[in-house]
Amino acid sequence: MDHNELPVNLREDKVSDETKKLISSLPTDKDSQGNLCKYQGCWYYYNTFQAVISFQKHFQPQDTDIILASTPKSGTTWLKALTVALLERSKHHDDHPMNHPLLSNNPHALVPLLESSAPDLTKFSPSSSTRLFSTHMPLYTLKEGLKGSPCKIVFMCRNAKDALISRMHFRCKYEKIEVNSSVLEPMFESLCRGVTFYGPIWDNVLSYWRGSLEDPNHVLFMKYEEMKEEPCVQLKRLAEFLGFPFTEQEEDRGVVEKILELCSLRSLSDLEANKSGKTVNGVDHKFFFRKGEVGDWKNHLTPEMESKIDTIIEEKLRGSGLSF
Numbered sequence: 001m002d003h004n005e006l007p008v009n010l011r012e013d014k015v016s017d018e019t020k021k022l023i024s025s026l027p028t029d030k031d032s033q034g035n036l037c038k039y040q041g042c043w044y045y046y047n048t049f050q051a052v053i054s055f056q057k058h059f060q061p062q063d064t065d066i067i068l069a070s071t072p073k074s075g076t077t078w079l080k081a082l083t084v085a086l087l088e089r090s091k092h093h094d095d096h097p098m099n100h101p102l103l104s105n106n107p108h109a110l111v112p113l114l115e116s117s118a119p120d121l122t123k124f125s126p127s128s129s130t131r132l133f134s135t136h137m138p139l140y141t142l143k144e145g146l147k148g149s150p151c152k153i154v155f156m157c158r159n160a161k162d163a164l165i166s167r168m169h170f171r172c173k174y175e176k177i178e179v180n181s182s183v184l185e186p187m188f189e190s191l192c193r194g195v196t197f198y199g200p201i202w203d204n205v206l207s208y209w210r211g212s213l214e215d216p217n218h219v220l221f222m223k224y225e226e227m228k229e230e231p232c233v234q235l236k237r238l239a240e241f242l243g244f245p246f247t248e249q250e251e252d253r254g255v256v257e258k259i260l261e262l263c264s265l266r267s268l269s270d271l272e273a274n275k276s277g278k279t280v281n282g283v284d285h286k287f288f289f290r291k292g293e294v295g296d297w298k299n300h301l302t303p304e305m306e307s308k309i310d311t312i313i314e315e316k317l318r319g320s321g322l323s324f
Ligand code: PAP
Pocket: 070, 071, 072, 073, 074, 075, 076, 077, 078, 081, 162, 165, 166, 167, 169, 263, 264, 265, 266, 268, 288, 289, 290, 291, 292, 293, 296
């Protein structure tokens, strides 16, 4: 792949000498896509590491900020859409709100990634009462940048096997290569070693799990599988946590179901705004929508792979009260 076509996080030409110096003092490794360094217990491609440092130094939090956190391919796009729809609902009473931001924007354009090198975070308007951001960083690294501000943080977790398969498909679309075992196997091995972008996945997820137990008013832990299983219950839980619960009248008017419909994979992926265009990081909007199913890993992983990753994750989560 031509260097200029690489996803922004994999490009190393934007990494400054200062960052390179920092990286030389960190543990480094590789996965099948690029060079990684380990900062505060988490692996980053170099360009993203630079953005993490910049976030921690320069981000100016506001107490009303909402942060949507997840590990990659765990339902970030869905969570972004649902949260935007929740916050926008008072402005859009009619059933066909032509000016709803989700109808003309990809969810990633509405909720910027905190550790992105592309947007200038100081540019976001402080006048809007609630600002929405997203992140894939673990909670302890995020908190350093939040500098004690009591922001609400929502974390979306997904089964590691489905997230892996989702990432493989995403990568193959991006690189215009065929899905096959020679792509999957090295990605699987990296997952098992814990050396993956934003991984080890178990440490990242556990940081939010523990955070949600310690401070349930500020950290909400959600699961992709539960969102699929009982969407109404989970959407109401999210609304309540964010401080915008549904009123009885709204429930009677079917607002919960309408939001779920608007944010469904089918309706989002049918929108022109999601069929065309790219994110600030140069990724086609359409790549964020695929099957959205639970258990698609069964179509790709061998029983040996299943058992290996299950054993590792079970061991890493033992005693935490969490399974995923
Ligand atoms: P990101 O980490 O790059 O932001 P993210 O949105 O977290 O990606 O994950 C993409 C997955 O969410 C895809 O899963 P799949 O590959 O297993 O299909 C995608 O299909 C799924 N997804 C996207 N939008 C929705 C939605 N509205 N409802 C349910 N699943 C969705």
